[in-house]
Amino acid sequence: MPSNSALFPRNFRKKYPIAVRGEGCWIVDKNGHRLLDASGQAAVVSIGHGVPEIGRAMAEQSSQLAFAHTAQFHTAPAQKLAQRLLALAPPNFRSGGRVYFTSGGSEATETAIKLARQFHLESGQSSRYRVVSRRQSYHGSTLGAMTVSGNVARRAPYQPLLAEWGHIAPCFCYHCPFGKNFPECGIACADDLDHFLDKNDAASVAAFIFEPVVGATLGAAVPPDGYAQRIGEICRKRGILLIADEIMSGMGRTGKPFAVKHWSVEPEIILVGKGIASGYAPLGAVLMAPRIADAFERGSGAFQHGFTYQAHPVATAAGNAVLDYIESHNLFDRVPPAAEILRTELAALQSHPHIGEIRGLGLLLGLEFVKNKATRQPFPKVDNIAERIHQAAIAENVLTYPTQGCVDGVNGDHILLAPPFTISPSECRVIDNALHSALQKVFPS
Ligand SMILES: Cc1ncc(COP(=O)(O)O)c(C=O)c1O
Numbered sequence: 141m142p143s144n145s146a147l148f149p150r151n152f153r154k155k156y157p158i159a160v161r162g163e164g165c166w167i168v169d170k171n172g173h174r175l176l177d178a179s180g181q182a183a184v185v186s187i188g189h190g191v192p193e194i195g196r197a198m199a200e201q202s203s204q205l206a207f208a209h210t211a212q213f214h215t216a217p218a219q220k221l222a223q224r225l226l227a228l229a230p231p232n233f234r235s236g237g238r239v240y241f242t243s244g245g246s247e248a249t250e251t252a253i254k255l256a257r258q259f260h261l262e263s264g265q266s267s268r269y270r271v272v273s274r275r276q277s278y279h280g281s282t283l284g285a286m287t288v289s290g291n292v293a294r295r296a297p298y299q300p301l302l303a304e305w306g307h308i309a310p311c312f313c314y315h316c317p318f319g320k321n322f323p324e325c326g327i328a329c330a331d332d333l334d335h336f337l338d339k340n341d342a343a344s345v346a347a348f349i350f351e352p353v354v355g356a357t358l359g360a361a362v363p364p365d366g367y368a369q370r371i372g373e374i375c376r377k378r379g380i381l382l383i384a385d386e387i388m389s390g391m392g393r394t395g396k397p398f399a400v401k402h403w404s405v406e407p408e409i410i411l412v413g414k415g416i417a418s419g420y421a422p423l424g425a426v427l428m429a430p431r432i433a434d435a436f437e438r439g440s441g442a443f444q445h446g447f448t449y450q451a452h453p454v455a456t457a458a459g460n461a462v463l464d465y466i467e468s469h470n471l472f473d474r475v476p477p478a479a480e481i482l483r484t485e486l487a488a489l490q491s492h493p494h495i496g497e498i499r500g501l502g503l504l505l506g507l508e509f510v511k512n513k514a515t516r517q518p519f520p521k522v523d524n525i526a527e528r529i530h531q532a533a534i535a536e537n538v539l540t541y542p543t544q545g546c547v548d549g550v551n552g553d554h555i556l557l558a559p560p561f562t563i564s565p566s567e568c569r570v571i572d573n574a575l576h577s578a579l580q581k582v583f584p585s
Pocket residue numbers: 182244245246247249278279280281351355356385386387388389413414
């Protein structure tokens with residue numbers, strides 16, 4: 141297809157409108173077409189688009205000092221944001237926790253993998269290097285992050301480049317990998333970690349990484365009570381670090397600052413991205429509990445890692461301005477009632493013959509489409525249902541986040557809804573109306 145763009149697109153078969161402006165929950169394109177951002181793009185935008193205070197704070201920082209290399213300086217916005225993130229984290233991050241800023245989620249995962257490895261070296265456990273994860277998960281697109289990801293389609297082309305450190309069963313009640321039901325299952329998927337370690341050289345494992353709520357890959361799959369706690373117990377018992385990837389689920393998206401706060405589990409590393417700067421700047425972070433930082437401080441003193449743009453002054457100024465906005469508008473507290481309104485609007489969709497489940501936590505919701513509701517059988521991949529629903533919703537001026545593969549890595553269609561926390565009741569109705577029309581178009585009766 142001839143194109144007058146020099147940009148390498150995500151997909152050469154698709155057309156991309158030019159986005160020019162954002163206003164609250166809406167994005168406006170070059171032709172003045174307004175689209176309701178029901179997915180916060182990719183669960184990124186939490187405070188809404190076009191908030192002028194954020195741009196002002198970034199311009200102010202940039203005019204004072206746009207860049208200082210972390211090998212030579214620390215800066216006030218990075219110091220301040222680190223303190224604020226630790227104060228939002230579970231109690232085990234207080235009194236000595238530290239934060240390592242990156243320019244996004246994948247860099248945060250990459251950093252955590254190396255941090256876990258070097259932590260064990262500093263602690264005299266040089267045999268530990270593998271980071272175990274779950275099938276049907278996503279932790280980022282760089283090679284280390286892909287190695288721990290269990291997203292079949294996203295891994296497939298790079299398989300020869302990826303180490304095999306081992307993946308355990310996902311925690312996915314709607315399509316339980318053990319064919320069981322909660323609570324009779326006894327949370328077999330958590331015990332799968334223990335069984336895996338029994339059989340796979342536990343002494344070489346450095347960490348276990350998981351998404352507390354599985355976002356893109358499973359469409360907002362929430363674990364049953366007891367899962368995260370059991371995983372935490374197994375990691376503690378085995379001397380393995382627990383890494384919670386909260387790149388999508390963190391910074392208030394599920395109704396608490398971090399999703400792990402819904403359950404009694406205390407990871408030792410938390411990854412943040414997306415909502416940390418609500419899309420105003422490329423920013424991510426690795427939060428670590430005191431004993432991890434202590435091991436480096438008492439040991440070699442230096443983490444053999446680094447990015448030129450880590451802890452960037454303008455990006456961390458954006459992070460502070462976003463947190464100021466969240467605090468002054470009480471936006472974390474707004475998530476549960478806004479989610480309730482959105483769920484109530486969507487409730488009638490649950491009886492649609494091709495909606496298998498509406499699931500999620502807070503404003504991280506997934507709608508899974510099934511061919512047969514009784515058996516939960518997915519549509520064949522070629523039917524491209526999630527993308528067709530997404531396109532039909534765009535025709536109604538509503539943006540969603542479609543993905544395939546939630547059932548077995550290939551089949552299974554869902555869309556994510558993750559609107560800004562400022563979503564209004566009337567905007568929730570617009571989303572619901574658009575989805576009704578989209579379903580009507582894709583599944584005409
Ligand atoms: C849970 C999770 N981890 C990691 C990433 C990678 O983040 P980024 O795309 O900012 O590199 C994502 C992105 O979708 C994610 O959802």
